[in-house]
Amino acid sequence: MQKWYKVGKIVNTHGIRGEVRVVSSTDFPEERYQKGSTLYIFKKNAKDPIEVVVASSRQHKNFYLLTFEGHETIEKVEGYKEGVLKVSDEQLGALDEGEYYYHEIIGCMVSTADGEQIGVIKEILSPGANDVWVIEGKSGKEVLIPYIDEVVKEIDVDAQSIIIEPMEGLLD
Numbered sequence: 001m002q003k004w005y006k007v008g009k010i011v012n013t014h015g016i017r018g019e020v021r022v023v024s025s026t027d028f029p030e031e032r033y034q035k036g037s038t039l040y041i042f043k044k045n046a047k048d049p050i051e052v053v054v055a056s057s058r059q060h061k062n063f064y065l066l067t068f069e070g071h072e073t074i075e076k077v078e079g080y081k082e083g084v085l086k087v088s089d090e091q092l093g094a095l096d097e098g099e100y101y102y103h104e105i106i107g108c109m110v111s112t113a114d115g116e117q118i119g120v121i122k123e124i125l126s127p128g129a130n131d132v133w134v135i136e137g138k139s140g141k142e143v144l145i146p147y148i149d150e151v152v153k154e155i156d157v158d159a160q161s162i163i164i165e166p167m168e169g170l171l172d
Helices: 074-080
Strands: 004-014 019-024 038-042 050-060 063-068 084-088 109-112 117-125 132-137 142-146 152-156 161-164
Touching (some): 004 063, 117 142
Parallel strands (some): 109 161
16 A cells, blocks of 8 residues: 655645745655656545646745646646645655654654653754754643754654753753
8 A cells, every 4th residue: 555745735826837835844855846756746535646747846935836747827736725745655765874754753752861751743843954853742832852963862763762862951
């Protein structure tokens, strides 16, 4: 059975030449949205995904603007609004040691080296120099953990477990 992984969401059209505005949720936007990449659009209530090939891509503010081959007008992409862009598991490719896909990290339990459970990672933000993991804390409060070597000490995606050494004030 085919497994699918979300890489973005089409939130709107942009201009009249078939560009769509995408909120990215992929670890590798340059690779996923490069010219010639195959993506699949999943629409609510649609039985099958729509296969599209990226014709162009550019970053604009907090979005990516994409066009698809054969979709050169606003009319051809209007129906893709609110569609979720996904790739199949075969498109993922191998990562170097110490690299992880977002879907491998989201859902992992984070604990300190002392064994104190912090919570489960629910989202990953990419604000700049390093990713920031958003953890649903046990008290319901969000905890933000920077993905840097000084803090993250051990990752075991098979066991869904991450060990951190929090810096002073990080968990306050």
